[in-house]
Amino acid sequence: xxxxxxxxxxxxxxxGATLYHERRGSGPLLLLIPGGGADAGLxxxxxxxxxxxxxxxxxxxxxxxxxxxxxxxxxxxxxxxWGDDAYRxxxxxxxxxxxxxxxxxxxxxxxxxxxARHPERLRRVVAHEPPLVEVLAEPAxxxxxxxxxxxxxxxxxxxxxxxxxxxxxxxxxxxxxxxDREEDRGPDREPDTxxxxxxxxxxxxxxxxxxxxxxxxxxxxxxxPDVTALRRAAAVLVTAAGRDSRQQPALSGPARRLAELTGxxxxxxxxxxxxxxxxxxxxxxxxxxxxAD
Numbered sequence: 424x425x426x427x428x429x430x431x432x433x434x435x436x437x438x439g440a441t442l443y444h445e446r447r448g449s450g451p452l453l454l455l456i457p458g459g460g461a462d463a464g465l466x467x468x469x470x471x472x473x474x475x476x477x478x479x480x481x482x483x484x485x486x487x488x489x490x491x492x493x494x495x496x497x498x499x500x501x502x503x504x505w506g507d508d509a510y511r512x513x514x515x516x517x518x519x520x521x522x523x524x525x526x527x528x529x530x531x532x533x534x535x536x537x538x539a540r541h542p543e544r545l546r547r548v549v550a551h552e553p554p555l556v557e558v559l560a561e562p563a564x565x566x567x568x569x570x571x572x573x574x575x576x577x578x579x580x581x582x583x584x585x586x587x588x589x590x591x592x593x594x595x596x597x598x599x600x601x602x603d604r605e606e607d608r609g610p611d612r613e614p615d616t617x618x619x620x621x622x623x624x625x626x627x628x629x630x631x632x633x634x635x636x637x638x639x640x641x642x643x644x645x646x647x648p649d650v651t652a653l654r655r656a657a658a659v660l661v662t663a664a665g666r667d668s669r670q671q672p673a674l675s676g677p678a679r680r681l682a683e684l685t686g687x688x689x690x691x692x693x694x695x696x697x698x699x700x701x702x703x704x705x706x707x708x709x710x711x712x713x714x715a716d
Contacts, residue, residue, distance in 0.1 A: 427474040437511055439504065443490035444483035444512060448474025451546070452517035453714070455482040456509055458528025459500075459643060460635035462489035464624025465527070468703035469710070476711050478523070481516050483508075485530070487634055489627040500639045502646045505529070506536030513544050523714050524548040527699060529643045535681075538660050539652035547714055548656075551663040552696050554644045555677040558684065565673050568592075569641050581632040588636075592671055621700045653685040660687035661713055667695035688716075 427448055435442045445463050453473055457465040462484035470480045484491040486508060487500065513522050523546050526534030531553035538548045556565035568591040576584035617625075653660060662682045664675035674696050682689035690713050692698050693705035 440486035450477040452522035453478040456526035456530030459639035467620035468618040469707040472707040505533035527551045539649040542656035576636045657686040665695040665698045
């Protein structure tokens with residue numbers, strides 16, 4: 424019987440970087456792509472349940488993050504490189520069978536690039552809250568916010584920049600996000616504290632913040648997806664957003680808009696932008712539903 428908590432770690436040399444990756448479980452491949460600033464630990468609380476459901480669960484540290492060093496000095500990150508990295512991990516862990524993929528935040532942007540260019544390698548791909556503001560009707564305010572955040576990083580450091588980013592996104596939609604959270608409250612509601620296995624990632628994520636803000640935030644949020652190619656991949660594509668993100672159009676809006684543009688399905692998940700860490704048990708259950716649909 425497979426130990427769902429046993430992790431096999433390895434590295435994969437790719438052009439420009441060396442990727443750290445983790446594997447657990449057995450069955451069809453489910454590749455989990457973290458967002459900018461995060462690493463494989465983002466999914467530490469959901470991975471055991473997904474492995475228990477019969478998947479080989481693989482996650483990794485994106486290039487330039489945590490244990491995945493770049494070959495050279497840090498520079499602007501490219502969505503296509505992250506998509507290529509995901510493709511190479513599919514080839515490594517499931518060379519003969521199509522795979523399932525979940526990407527969150529910047530990882531969802533990479534997942535969309537993967538779906539656009541390699542739909543034949545996918546059984547289903549879930550893009551959870553890709554911050555692709557260029558597909559929205561009025562992206563200019565978001566462009567300005569992200570540029571301001573990067574400027575603030577250079578002037579005052581990552582702490583001030585992250586605070587401004589959080590403030591800008593929280594003020595974005597108006598309304599009271601607590602109203603959306605109320606419908607999720609109940610006796611089975613998970614606590615609002617991060618699981619200890621996710622907290623283990625916190626120091627690494629803190630160290631990743633400057634690189635994320637300088638080299639990932641602006642290029643990924645300004646990326647324009649290949650809508651024509653995604654229409655061809657619509658049968659395997661699901662865009663997703665968290666219930667707690669309804670009042671944040673920069674986070675939930677692109678997923679809803681992409682579903683309209685491509686004909687892909689849209690699914691709502693528990694929690695917000697970091698639902699996989701905020702509500703891991705419920706998030707994993709919802710993901711399993713979406714993958715099986």
